[in-house]
Amino acid sequence: METVLALLSGVLTACAVWLMLSGNLLRFLFGLLLLSNGVNLAIFAAGRLTEGAPPLLGSGGTLPGHEMANSLPQALLLTAIVIGFGLFAFALGLTIRAYRAFGHLNVDRMRLAEPEDDK
Amino acid sequence: MSWTLALPILVPFCAAAAAFLLRNRRGSGWISVLGAVASVVLAIRLLLAVVENGVIATQMSAWDAPFGITLAADYLSAAMVLITAIISLGVSVWAMAEVGQISTRMGWHGLFQTLIGGVTGAFLTGDLFNLYVWFEVLLISSFGLLVIGGQRKAVDGAVKYVTLNLISTVLFLCAAGLTYGATGTLNMADLHAAVAAHPDQGLMTVIAMMFMFGFGLKAAVFPLFFWLPASYHTPHYAVSAVFAGLLTKVGVYALMRVFTLIFVGDQGYTHEILLWVACLTMLSGVLGAAAQSDFRKILSFHIVSQIGYMVLGLALMTPLALMGGVFYLLHHIIVKANLFLIAGVSRRLTGSSDLYAIGGLYRSAPLLGVLFLIPAFSLAGFPPLSGFWAKYVLVKASLDLGAWLVAFVALLTGLLTIFSMTKIWAEAFWKPHPDGRQPALSTIPPRQRLLLLSPVIALALMTVVIGLFPQPFVDFATVAAEQLLDPSAYIATVLPAGEAP
Numbered sequence: 046m047e048t049v050l051a052l053l054s055g056v057l058t059a060c061a062v063w064l065m066l067s068g069n070l071l072r073f074l075f076g077l078l079l080l081s082n083g084v085n086l087a088i089f090a091a092g093r094l095t096e097g098a099p100p101l102l103g104s105g106g107t108l109p110g111h112e113m114a115n116s117l118p119q120a121l122l123l124t125a126i127v128i129g130f131g132l133f134a135f136a137l138g139l140t141i142r143a144y145r146a147f148g149h150l151n152v153d154r155m156r157l158a159e160p161e162d163d164k
Numbered sequence: 165m166s167w168t169l170a171l172p173i174l175v176p177f178c179a180a181a182a183a184f185l186l187r188n189r190r191g192s193g194w195i196s197v198l199g200a201v202a203s204v205v206l207a208i209r210l211l212l213a214v215v216e217n218g219v220i221a222t223q224m225s226a227w228d229a230p231f232g233i234t235l236a237a238d239y240l241s242a243a244m245v246l247i248t249a250i251i252s253l254g255v256s257v258w259a260m261a262e263v264g265q266i267s268t269r270m271g272w273h274g275l276f277q278t279l280i281g282g283v284t285g286a287f288l289t290g291d292l293f294n295l296y297v298w299f300e301v302l303l304i305s306s307f308g309l310l311v312i313g314g315q316r317k318a319v320d321g322a323v324k325y326v327t328l329n330l331i332s333t334v335l336f337l338c339a340a341g342l343t344y345g346a347t348g349t350l351n352m353a354d355l356h357a358a359v360a361a362h363p364d365q366g367l368m369t370v371i372a373m374m375f376m377f378g379f380g381l382k383a384a385v386f387p388l389f390f391w392l393p394a395s396y397h398t399p400h401y402a403v404s405a406v407f408a409g410l411l412t413k414v415g416v417y418a419l420m421r422v423f424t425l426i427f428v429g430d431q432g433y434t435h436e437i438l439l440w441v442a443c444l445t446m447l448s449g450v451l452g453a454a455a456q457s458d459f460r461k462i463l464s465f466h467i468v469s470q471i472g473y474m475v476l477g478l479a480l481m482t483p484l485a486l487m488g489g490v491f492y493l494l495h496h497i498i499v500k501a502n503l504f505l506i507a508g509v510s511r512r513l514t515g516s517s518d519l520y521a522i523g524g525l526y527r528s529a530p531l532l533g534v535l536f537l538i539p540a541f542s543l544a545g546f547p548p549l550s551g552f553w554a555k556y557v558l559v560k561a562s563l564d565l566g567a568w569l570v571a572f573v574a575l576l577t578g579l580l581t582i583f584s585m586t587k588i589w590a591e592a593f594w595k596p597h598p599d600g601r602q603p604a605l606s607t608i609p610p611r612q613r614l615l616l617l618s619p620v621i622a623l624a625l626m627t628v629v630i631g632l633f634p635q636p637f638v639d640f641a642t643v644a645a646e647q648l649l650d651p652s653a654y655i656a657t658v659l660p661a662g663e664a665p
Contacts, residue, residue, distance in 0.1 A: 073327060077327070077334070080331075080334050084341070088341025088342070088344075091344070091345025092344065117344070118341065118344060118345070121293055121340075124297065125337055131304060132303070132304060135326070136326055136327070139322055139323060140323075143319050143320070143323050152327075155320050155324075158394055158397070158398050159393075
């Protein structure tokens with residue numbers, strides 16, 4: 046299972062890099078979204094995978110006899126997903142604003158703050 | 165749980181909430197100023213507690229470390245918190261005269277205090293994932309501050325700032341997740357032993373490099389600094405000032421913390437890279453500045469070159485070098501924020517920040533000229549200002565190690581800094597205004613003049629005081645460096661007694 050997740054994470058990252066290098070702001074954002082999901086999967090896999098073993102205590106607070114899932118990576122992931130969602134929403138808003146301001150989304154042509162003939 | 169450590173984080177957030185809710189009332193910005201005053205008082209209290217006890221730590225919700233979230237402060241953290249509060253006070257007062265009604269209505273002051281809260285949290289946390297969260301807090305509020313006032317130029321700058329910083333965030337998160345996967349802990353004090361004891365040191369170095377990339381991008385080191393000169397000259401001057409003073413320094417602080425406390429196993433590799441990065445950062449920043457002709461762009465590039473000095477202190481890893489790095493960090497925040505505030509006043513007087521379109525400031529506003537020279541000379545390292553001692557210590561530390569090339573680069577960068585500062589001086593202050601304007605300070609209404617100049621004067625005074633009486637500050641930085649090099653006190657304070665790390 047770890048192998049599958051690792052490969053998936055790698056594929057996501059590869060796609061992300063390809064998208065991010067395209068020079069279009071919207072594609073860059075989609076790439077970023079893929080990248081953060083790739084990273085999330087990597088963290089998930091790095092936190093050890095256990096099948097069907099929720100980290101719940103038995104009656105009276107006794108520890109179950111078998112190995113339990115580690116809930117901390119999942120908590121980290123949830124936090125990261127929520128934060129990533131907020132940042133992505135902002136970035137998307139910024140993209141719309143940029144499109145309205147410049148009429149295109151080509152990052153190479155956004156030179157307003159750094160004009161080319163800058164001396 | 166100790167309130168001494170928690171309050172400096174809580175107060176800015178309370179101020180932020182109040183300022184945001186009352187943003188449509190007149191004078192709502194004063195809430196931000198009030199919050200900043202409280203922050204300064206609490207930061208002084210924290211500093212006194214740290215000086216008394218060495219290191220203090222507390223566990224949130226009373227879960228023992230390494231399971232709960234730790235807040236910890238050593239000399240470096242406490243000093244950074246105090247200086248953050250000072251900059252917060254200075255900039256929030258200055259912003260009262262500069263940030264307009266529209267931006268205030270959009271919640272400028274609330275975002276500003278959130279940013280300060282995030283920065284303070286990053287300095288005080290003792291947990292890697294918590295550090296990530298604080299980075300996000302300050303990042304999202306900095307995004308907001310960057311685009312409020314929404315000129316097209318600011319949107320352009322924000323696109324580059326946002327996209328590149330998001331990449332660094334993803335890498336930081338990945339590194340934190342992998343650290344947990346490999347060691348089973350995220351508490352920084354606990355990680356010190358856990359990383360050293362890990363059987364696969366090669367993996368640890370890989371993770372260390374991911375942290376170096378993530379923090380290095382935030383700190384704007386070579387070759388990751390391109391977002392900084394692309395964006396720092398676009399927003400409000402108050403925003404530029406607080407970004408220039410604090411944001412990149414959070415990255416430097418994180419580098420210092422992680423590469424003295426956690427990843428010290430393979431210094432021949434990691435710190436060697438840091439050394440090269442430091443030298444190239446100094447040079448590329450200062451050379452970039454030489455090619456610019458805009459007041460704020462020159463200053464932005466100088467942030468980059470000065471970051472190099474701080475990273476240099478970390479890279480050399482001797483007590484003297486680290487002391488220099490810490491001293492540099494503290495002195496630089498004051499100087500840089502002040503220079504941006506002065507650039508704002510000069511823009512107000514002359515109507516532009518393009519050096520070829522302005523002039524005559526020395527004749528018509530000599531006070532501003534003097535106020536500019538203090539931080540500018542300090543930045544370039546003239547004795548007896550604070551920058552001189554900072555540079556002197558770092559150059560001495562590199563010479564002690566026999567690193568001639570490094571010392572040479574540091575001195576050369578200082579020399580080229582003088583070149584840029586004289587350029588600003590000659591163009592903006594010395595030559596007459598091209599349109600024949602007489603940009604006198606008396607053209608600004610008295611109340612606004614007071615608000616604009618009092619923070620500038622106060623910060624300039626601090627620079628002079630640190631320069632004339634460096635001994636207490638040097639002693640302080642020495643203890644801070646000792647604590648960084650020997651983290652046993654930090655670890656013993658954070659981790660509960662009796663548990664062998």
